[in-house]
Amino acid sequence: MQVIICDSREQVGVRAADIVEARVRKGPAVLGLATGSSPAGTYRELIRRHREEQLSFREVTAFTLDEYAGLPREHEQSYYSTIRREFVDEVDLPLDRLLTPHGDAEDLRAEALRYDAAIREAGRVDVQILGIGANGHIGFNEPTSSLSSRTRVKTLAGITRSDNARFFPGGEVPQLCLTQGLGTIRDAGQAVLVALGANKAAAVRAMVEGPVSAFCPASVLQLHQHAVVVLDPEAAAELQLADYYRRAQGLNDRLLGR
Numbered sequence: 209m210q211v212i213i214c215d216s217r218e219q220v221g222v223r224a225a226d227i228v229e230a231r232v233r234k235g236p237a238v239l240g241l242a243t244g245s246s247p248a249g250t251y252r253e254l255i256r257r258h259r260e261e262q263l264s265f266r267e268v269t270a271f272t273l274d275e276y277a278g279l280p281r282e283h284e285q286s287y288y289s290t291i292r293r294e295f296v297d298e299v300d301l302p303l304d305r306l307l308t309p310h311g312d313a314e315d316l317r318a319e320a321l322r323y324d325a326a327i328r329e330a331g332r333v334d335v336q337i338l339g340i341g342a343n344g345h346i347g348f349n350e351p352t353s354s355l356s357s358r359t360r361v362k363t364l365a366g367i368t369r370s371d372n373a374r375f376f377p378g379g380e381v382p383q384l385c386l387t388q389g390l391g392t393i394r395d396a397g398q399a400v401l402v403a404l405g406a407n408k409a410a411a412v413r414a415m416v417e418g419p420v421s422a423f424c425p426a427s428v429l430q431l432h433q434h435a436v437v438v439l440d441p442e443a444a445a446e447l448q449l450a451d452y453y454r455r456a457q458g459l460n461d462r463l464l465g466r
């Protein structure tokens with residue numbers, strides 16, 4: 209696992225965008241898109257590069273990570289609407305190549321199987337962007353999710369529902385969701401996890417330096433060959449080996465001529 213500790217939130221967005229851009233410039237690519245506030249800066253930076261540096265997403269297919277059960281796509285808080293608003297509608301990614309699980313499907317289990325198969329049929333996700341929940345979840349894989357799980361229906365944890373309540377003023381956060389599984393996420397060629405702020409510091413420590421455990425679902429990334437974790441100083445504050453990660457990154461940057 210590569211750990212990059214940045215000096216600011218802006219730099220986190222730039223670093224993560226660099227990884228996405230490197231793959232997109234190579235030709236047709238499959239991207240995995242996370243919603244949530246963590247990758248917002250990454251999307252803003254990619255949109256800027258699209259507008260100012262001719263970074264095109266015309267040959268990109270995108271799969272989102274998860275969706276609330278029961279919300280139609282048109283709902284303002286569906287992850288389909290969110291990812292369109294925050295990224296897809298601002299670049300030239302063809303809308304018919306934005307693929308998301310349908311949270312309002314009549315048969316949610318069948319929808320989960322369909323979505324998992326669609327990802328496999330696309331080849332694989334080349335770069336998967338991820339955030340992390342305060343309880344260590346990725347996607348909506350809550351603690352105790354199987355490390356081999358595939359896309360399926362999950363029950364949202366209490367902390368996840370209260371963290372996301374701000375997006376549902378006057379309404380209830382759904383109880384259920386569809387999420388790519390930890391096994392599905394692990395199939396991606398590269399994973400880039402972005403974490404910001406002090407309320408993620410404990411989860412980041414458990415993910416990077418704790419045991420591989422279903423109790424911290426993000427720790428599954430320790431088993432991934434190409435996982436990069438990009439942090440601001442607050443999210444990195446509890447890391448025991450922070451000095452080592454900074455030194456390694458400095459040497460790595462020098463090798464790459466940054």
Ligand code: GLP
Pocket residue numbers: 242243244245246247273274338339340341342346347348368372
């Ligand atoms: C949400 C999403 C995750 C996201 C996480 C953190 O509930 N399902 O994909 O990474 O929780 O959200 P945020 O980045 O807003 O802190």
